[in-house]
């Protein structure tokens with residue numbers, strides 16, 4: 001066996017080639033997926049949440065809110081795309097925080113890899129989880145009677161919008177996960193952020209009966225825009241305005257929180 | 270392992286300081302480690318050892334001072350520096366859910382080894398650290414010692430030029446400890462420089478060319494193991510009488526030289542060779558039968574107590590280790 005020290009090419013500058021960067025992200029994403037394989041229970045939330053929520057909301061509120069379960073499925077399930085996306089996104093920070101507690105992150109931070117690669121790989125594996133969950137939601141809802149009145153392309157667009165917004169929220173969640181001390185704190189704060197967003201929106205009920213101040217909030221709430229655009233993409237109706245709103249939010253959240261999260265990753269402790 | 274004093278420096282630390290509120294974790298540390306040598310950093314709990322290692326491996330930023338590792342600046346050139354180092358932190362930093370093999374393979378890939386290269390290197394290191402049998406099991410099923418070994422293997426994947434080991438053998442059984450020591454020595458023979466922190470005197474004696482003693486964020490003593498021991502004092506002479514019942518008489522006879530009885534043996538300090546020769550002659554003239562004579566240098570533990578002085582009582586009592594230490598000192602005594 002070789003006894004030479006430093007078989008690796010010395011790096012003369014701070015930059016990492018795009019190819020190496022991609023390879024690092026690939027290796028780290030593989031790690032994330034292997035962790036899921038080793039701990040299948042970590043998938044329970046992604047698999048069961050869409051099923052349980054759909055059943056609960058459709059049968060508990062369906063009759064009261066929309067007059068019939070069938071009508072309510074068409075109304076609520078598109079909104080659930082965003083609701084599931086954001087719930088899964090907020091859980092990312094909790095996981096990242098526990099990762100930091102174990103010292104694995106210290107190891108990564110002493111390796112000559114791109115600053116963002118650990119977080120990007122997390123975003124990728126979480127997006128896979130989220131996509132699976134959204135597909136389960138739609139499939140299960142179709143079993144309960146959901147009809148796609150438009151077409152497969154529109155359905156895909158609806159999924160893509162939910163994923164894009166989820167990605168923006170993943171960066172927020174990761175920043176929280178690194179900024180707060182314990183996983184419990186991350187979970188608590190995350191909950192406080194998403195609860196008002198989820199219920200102060202058009203996701204579960206039309207906003208027309210809400211008081212004025214709440215209606216004002218629902219109008220700027222991105223989850224309303226997400227619910228409205230998904231509804232239009234599945235049931236038909238004007239899409240452009242709410243969809244652009246969602247896209248603007250997604251891009252904006254990513255543009256602001258991704259660099260902050262990466263900086264926090266670099267500086268932590 | 271002798272090194273020329275002129276060999277270039279692998280680690281240079283100047284005026285390093287790190288404060289946590291009122292706590293001065295590091296308070297103006299200077300340090301120089303020559304290439305190809307092993308530096309032991311000794312200190313009690315809270316001395317600042319981990320803080321020093323974390324700064325040198327770019328995990329935290331110092332509040333003042335500068336440092337280079339393998340020629341790279343810790344603040345200005347972190348990425349080049351990271352390529353040149355390996356770190357085994359005080360607490361395990363391996364992925365519990367992945368297998369030992371997958372842990373090492375991942376790090377190989379992150380160090381830009383090819384898939385084939387990363388696989389070969391992972392298997393080689395698993396073999397070296399006797400982990401081949403457990404290679405495919407998730408790390409969460411490993412014992413503490415196995416985890417530690419995997420952690421060490423992980424820090425060696427890139428054949429780093431400078432290896433930082435923060436208390437690498439804490440909590441290991443003697444056999445595993447020896448295995449770790451061997452691997453560290455092997456890394457050094459392959460050209461690496463090692464900076465290791467420890468609270469164990471015998472570990473420093475065993476591995477380190479030079480030792481830096483830190484306490485409360487400051488360097489309080491530095492030098493080769495031998496030099497530090499000499500600083501504390503001369504040698505200790507131990508005489509085992511041929512007939513145990515004569516011990517008291519022997520001690521009385523040499524009481525003027527500071528002789529005492531301990532564990533069935535006569536123990537006394539000797540300043541130099543002439544004094545030693547004279548003492549042995551004296552015993553012979555008086556007709557005492559001698560079954561064994563040994564001299565030893567003071568242990569690093571003695572050194573540590575001497576230089577930390579008043580703070581020594583704050584130093585960790587090293588339970589278990591203390592006895593083990595004494596035994597090892599015994600076994601290392603030189604025959605005269």
Ligand SMILES: Nc1ncnc2c1ncn2[C@@H]1O[C@H](COP(=O)(O)OP(=O)(O)OP(=O)(O)O)[C@@H](O)[C@H]1O
Nearest residue numbers: 289292293294312313314315316317318319320321
């Ligand atoms: N993140 C931190 N926040 C506050 N204080 C800290 C932090 N890290 C270290 N310290 C303090 O700095 C001092 C030095 O700590 P350090 O961990 O470097 O000691 P050490 O020599 O490694 O000790 P040990 O032998 O117990 O590992 C201690 O008083 C410790 O409490």
Ligand SMILES: [Mg+2]
Nearest residue numbers: 318319320359
């Ligand atoms: Mg420490």
